Amino acid sequence: MAEGGEDMPEIKVEEVEETTTMYRVYVGNLDQAVDEGTLRGLFEEHGIAIGTILKKKNYAFIDCADQNNVERAINQLNDYNLLGSVMQVEASTSRRRKSNKIAIQNLPVHIKRDEVEALVSGLGNLVRCEQGPEGLVYVTFETQEQAQQAVSSLHGLEYQGVGLKVEIAGGMGPGGGNKPRRGGPRINNQNQGMNRQELPLRKSNKIAIQNLPVHIKRDEVEALVSGLGNLVRCEQGPEGLVYVTFETQEQAQQAVSSLHGLEYQGVGLKQSIRLTVLIDLSKA
Structure with a gap:
């Protein structure tokens, strides 16, 4: 249901799915100096066939x-020291859907x-959002x-204190031919306005940067975003949160x-922290 109580027009979107063994x-x-060529050479040196x-x-x-x-x-490369960093190597998935x-x-x-x-902003053009089980x-x-990029960016991300599990869905879920992996009853599509209708992705020139050091200084924030655009405003939010306004939405x-x-890796930090950065829609 759109704002104002009017139904949003149903759009016809083809959900593309191919399944290949992978x-x-x-x-x-990995050390930031490690590039694709370094990894390919390392794997080939150990007789591991890769693509x-x-x-x-x-x-x-x-x-x-x-x-x-x-x-x-x-077996050969887990805990391997590459350019001063001990690598972590583990199985990711045995089948990959393209969807x-x-x-x-x-x-x-x-x-x-x-x-x-807000969660998927900047990762691609959002066409539809559907509610599944809890x-x-x-x-x-x-x-x-864009879907593959979203999986790579969001899988394992800590969101409101819980690690997200993100994967290619293909035809699963509401309107799909397969049952959700977790099972359970489907939730009414009227829940919180999440339904099988077009959800245009709103834009803003303001972002929210989470997980920053509590006492980070403005010049450190400016250094972090330097080269990405013209900084208009920098505002301190709750602990570890900073709002940055740019000149344009782009x-x-x-x-x-x-x-x-x-x-x-901020000033005075003994170890690096992973940032969560989202478009701020609070005033969009």
Whole structure:
């Protein structure tokens, strides 16, 4: 139900799904100097047949040829010291669906539509949002690539004190042919305005940066966002939260894409912390 009580028009969106056998390992705790070439050379040096490498700031997902190569990677490279950092290597998934729809689990039961929009802001064009069983929401993006990016960015993210589980959903959930993995009754689609209708992604030139040091200074925030846009305003929120306003919405979106999930090593910190960065819709 849209604001004002009028039904939002139903849109026809094709949910694309392909399923292929894929063997993948997660490689964590990487030094930022490690690039795709370094990883490929390391794996090949140890006789591990690999394909695509998805490298992030301090972790990567690497596709292996088969299960034997997954096990070889874990046995030979878990706890391997690469450029001064001890790597974490573990199995990621044995099958990967290609779809423009994702399933986000472990969300608060009464999460609102605006909160979901804020969570996925900057990751792609949101087409539809559907309520599943308790704590489960299905989000459909415009493309398969955007859905994959959302999984890589959100899976394992701590949201309101709970780690999210995010995966490609394909045809699961409301309107899909498969039952949700967790089972249980479906929740009425009238819950909190989450329904099978178009949910336009709202934009803002203001972002919220969470998990920052409590006593962070303005010049440290300016250094963090330097090069991402023209900083207009910086406001202190509750502990570890700072609001940053940019000159344009595009600059704010760029900041979210660049900073969300970043391992931040602030002044006086003994270890890095992972930032959560979202578009702030409170006044959008």
